[in-house]
Amino acid sequence: EAGVAQSPRYKIIEKRQSVAFWCNPISGHATLYWYQQILGQGPKLLIQFQNNGVVDDSQLPKDRFSAERLKGVDSTLKIQPAKLEDSAVYLCASSTIQGYSYEQYFGPGTRLTVT
């Protein structure tokens, strides 16, 4: 099966600019996650969707970050305006809610550099 796809792979922007990331989960996976991984740290959840509804966005900085998952498939994560501390890798992951598997599958990530 095809894995989780993300684009772009790399992005460099100046502070106060806007940026958007795209994620296509594994086909049939109802649950989609966006994680932020700052260099040298573990991934931290930003937002979790189940189908097109938000399950958990408690750690999403809502004054500048937004995310949507229209039609319960692809998702976009947007930052507006970006700050220097947003420099990180943004990882998308998906998992199925059916059957016995609990595994989360990660995409390759988008490396964001804010200058």
Next chain:
Amino acid sequence: GENVEQHPSTLSVQEGDSAVIKCTYSDSASNYFPWYKQELGKRPQLIIDIRSNVGEKKDQRIAVTLNKTAKHFSLHITETQPEDSAVYFCAASLRDTGRRALTFGSGTRLQVQP
């Protein structure tokens, strides 16, 4: 919310030796504990996981143990090889019908010296 602590932050071993990484978690409701390996510039890859109804699980050179009472779990790698060098993350979550998100530890950089 859940909090996961991981030790050590760096670990250097000689090829063929064993490596042990330890994690503690705070939420007694957590029931799923995966371990991920992340090579430089790559995505995290699941290497082994354990559920709270099991105390130990082994897959070839890798094993994980879970102590629910003490709320800690450990990764054991035997007969280490240079290709085991990477950053390892432990994680915890409550896996119910909602498939809750993972809370990750801070990572352990394992260096296997040939």
